[in-house]
Amino acid sequence: MKHNYLLIFLVLFLVNVQAQDTVKVATNLTPEQIAEQDYNSGLAALKKNECAAAVELFNKSLTAKPNFDKALANRAIAYIHLKKHTEALADINSAILLNAQNPEFYFNKSLIFYDLNQKDSQTVALDNCLRINPAHVEGCYYKGISLYDSKDYDKSLEFFTKAITANPNYVYAYNDRASTKRAKNDYAGAIADYEKAISLDNSLVFIHNNLGSAYRLNKNYAKAVEAYTKALQANPNYLVALNNRGSANFENNNLKAAQTDFEDVLKKDPKNAFAYNNLSSIAIKNKDYKKAKDMASQSIANDPNNGPAYYNRGIARQMLREEADCCSDWKKAYELGVSNAKNFINASCLD
Template sequence: MTSTQTLDLPKHQVDNQVQKLYQQGNDRAFRGEHERAIAAYTQAIALAPNFVLAYCARGNSWLELRDYRQAQADYQLALKLSPAFAIADGGLARVYYQLGEYQAALVACSRAIQHDPENLEFFHSRALINKKIGDDAGILGDCKFILERQPNDISARWLNSRAHFQMGNYQLAIFNFNQYLNLRSDDFYAHYYRGICYERLGNLEQAAIDLDCAIALADNMAILYRRRGRIRQQLGDYTNAMADYDRAIEIEPQMAQAYANRADIYINRGDYPRALIQCNQAIRFDPQLVSAHYQRGVINTEVGNLHAALADYHRLVQIDPQDINAYIQRSWIYFRHGEYPAVMSDCERVRALDRNSVPGNYLLGVVQSLSGFKQEAIFSFTKVIEIKPSFICALYHRGLLHHDLKNEAKATDDFHLAQATQAQIIDCLAKRDETGLYAEGLALYHMGHPDTAKVILHQAALVAQKLKNTVFYRQIFFTIEALGME
């Protein structure tokens, strides 16, 4: 029977035929026969051009066949016929989602919710869209609505857990991962993320247990071994940590971060040649890997290869011009090369990014003092002391500047405060660099303790020599010679 012959039938018979074709389409779609379903829906639409449900159903089948533009056309036709038809907006949201047009998807989905505010499927769709655009607060709002009505909705529970995790709400994330694992205990990702939550809360033992569970469920995932290795390393179990990093690399030979983690352990052991090999491997696989450049910079600094270290810090600044630590590390190398203008430039950059940076203000003060900018140096050291009153090196340096400017009262106050603070610090000497030792030695000399001053100044010279700080070493040597302490 042709569509023309059908239209000659009484209306109720036409309606019956339309319903029959529509149901036929639904049955075929249910069986996954979407091309045949589309044919049935198309016949129904030919008989009833205003049949909104048929347009939506055909749109659903086009969606399943990944013909997103055809699906979009059908949903838009349905909305033209019935602007408040929530199902059409919901379908349109799914089309935009698949096309990566997430803002358009969000608008369509929110419109669907507006017209049908009790449809949980729409809230779930919007949560997925919000996940794509990074709106974790939006995810939490949608999941809250779903979970209040269906506490065992596993998908909403997972999205809720991940959103809390992304927002740093680790206790709430753990609670939700617990609920999720009650519903699906075999999901290794849930154990993995819960383990990270425990790690970030400082509960390393529980974090290790979760990673053990994750690996028992999926023993071929490199990321799980790398993460467990990191936790074991923090627990001081370097042997098993290294075994985990080795296994991660065995599974995924180009996992750059695992090589950087192995470098950590070698650095901890003082095995710089092997650490350097690991850093080079990490950077070969990921030239943008910040941690590996830092490690290599630290290694080269320790072994006295400052030019190579400087190259890594140059690279770090290129990767991220806002990286404060890279500027600080680079400024210390410039200092040890005697390039004081470059030090000032980097320290000023650090202060522009973080005016309360202790290392940035401190090293700037040191270089300003050595360059004759005494008032500017006093300002920099005062800033350090305001931020960190226990920073004795800054106190000694500021006291020396006051002494040079003939303000003996202020100089004495700074020297005495530095000594009083120092008396409360255990192993203070071991934690100080050449600049702090130099300032302390000179302060002790001015306070009338030449013998102790001589010991400290010689210690400063040895540290400067070890760090290949030639320019500052000469400064210390000349001071020692001028004071008759050769």
């Protein structure tokens, strides 16, 4: 999941400031009004990701109104973005002491632990949020993410569905529910959810890439290539999609197109270990074992923990009669999680 693409939601609480008389303009504001003005200015700064400025404005608001729970909660969000987690946690705990029944405060607290990768504490905060409001959209969404990370895919689906029920236009929930279905090998369900997400927002290139991967796993290579190409049309430098399109072409035995894609990756990123190893796979298929060995070695040079590259180099070395070296490569591949390497070790390596 991408997990590289999960959002930090800004939980913003707007305060309605009374409209001033157009003739009798108030010149002496009460501390409450000053607090509300600075608070709303802080929200505006936070929306623009001007987090340091937002903190200063929330400080001023809290000086005028020290028990302003929503200013504390949103200053916590600003602190999260500034990676000041100790300050964020202090603020959100103070807000909860002032109002223990506001689900947004517990959700904000969960974001602190999410950013710190403290999963148990995040779960407690999310559960408190959902205890107060079981239909809290972002709470359900992040609960789904947490369960996905724990590989509890059935429960994860349940919470992503709750988020979608609460907000039927929630693009990220559709994307992540699709990824959960993909993890359960429900490729048709994943494709339907990815396509729904794209219908809601066609601009998110990573969802086109995810759709391509679902089609690829479903062995519909033409549709996979089409989806990857749409991602690349939106962002020609999206190398994940370019590498994936090459893999789809490779699996569809379109080796010439695959080689072009992998070589194009290397033109943009000369140290891309995945592309080198994929070129090694093409060379093995073409029985060019010297090139396969060289490409795998380039991959390993750029990523010494690339198990599939050791696996490929082992195959190439075996075909080049480098018996001792191929066994060393397969053993390394197996150590790095390539389970198929065990078959070669058992068949070809005496020790």
